[in-house]
Amino acid sequence: MTRPPNRLMADSQVKINVPGQADPATSVEDQKQMEQAYNKMKRKMAIAQMGKAIKHKIMVLSGKGGVGKSTVATGLALSLAQQGLKVGLLDIDITGPNVPKMMGLDGHRLDVMDGRIHPAKGHLGVKVISMAFLLEDEDTPVVWRGPIKLGAIQQFIGDVEWGDLDYLIIDFPPGTSDEPLTVAQNLPDISGMVIVTTPQDVAVLDSRKSLSFAKSLKVDVLGVIENMSGYTIHGKSKPNETVELFGPGGKTISAIADDSGLWRATLDIFKSGGGKKIADDFNVPFLGALPFDPGFVRGGDDGVHRIVSEPKGASAIAFADVVSAIKAQVEQSSTQPELEII
């Protein structure tokens, strides 16, 4: 059925210009400006809509590279999805996007319909967006300066059709530069930041900067996660025998075998307690420690995350504990009254 023309609009002198149907008298430059303004407005509305459609948005940051941030972000997304929640995972690491590989989405291409980007669906139905989906092949580098990165991130925020989500987990490259700043400036109603660190002093030092960064941007810190915290080994000896191990730092670790001769001991490869200490120093919650698990390396390479391959394993349980702590924090996180501008 053809809708009758809007009476008010038909009577008014105001011309409505839609890109592609501009008045022929309009100059190319004017038309370009109008299209830009139209797209800007469309994106602004989409971002506002996204703010409402996604209940909780969590930024996953670390000061130092190599602490397992993407593994943790992917693990958090999967652990939440395991609990039946609708989850999205946004990989903002423009130059080193590796979430798709961990999610078994290597080589996937994104669907674009009506100018909207549709996320890929990974394990447990987690929706994923990553720069990797846009690269011709995995060896193609992204050589972009800040402003171009900024544009891409704004597109990832404003032009993606996420649908209704309970949680959106956002994975960043290490540091406190363009990427987290752009998201913190543009994405409305962020629930908070989660800081990932490993226990050693060097990682903790960098994580302190991330915590100060969050404070400066007035984004709530949901807490600190200590990753690669202790590597548990197992062995067999005579029943009830005490086994002595020479651990890192010249520390001797004793383990007592059980009645069947099985023993286990945890080695603090990267020291221990750094995450808890920094959380105490900054008076933010400590969300928990995740074990050093070589299964993450194998799982990441094979595209099957540890949580998917061993949903009841020690790592999956550790992730579930961390997720419970995050959910508790999200419920408590302060909702600042919106600034009224008139």
Add this chain to the structure above:
Amino acid sequence: MPQLTRLERRDADMVLDWDDGTKHVVTYEDIRHSCPCASCSPLRNGDDSSIMLRQNVENLPQEKPKVKPIGKYAISFEWNQGCSSGIYRFERLWKLGEKQDPDGGKTYVHGAW
């Protein structure tokens, strides 16, 4: 520092309401002169360029800007003429409201925000 709850744009200035009950009036001229962007801030260095910046701002036509929130920590102003690049942290607006030097007496070194 209290939290900014309401910003009312008037013809030549704006009224800022803070959650502790404080009310500030800040003129657009002061806002524009204290722009924290990388182009404007080095001009506020106490010599002639600072005076020039002030004169440039005063010569701009009076207009009511569009105001856009930036995350949870700042706002920006969009003017038809003049510089619209500055991101004004709430701390900066508070200092302007309190008639304090927003750069703390130092030549402002532009940060990422």
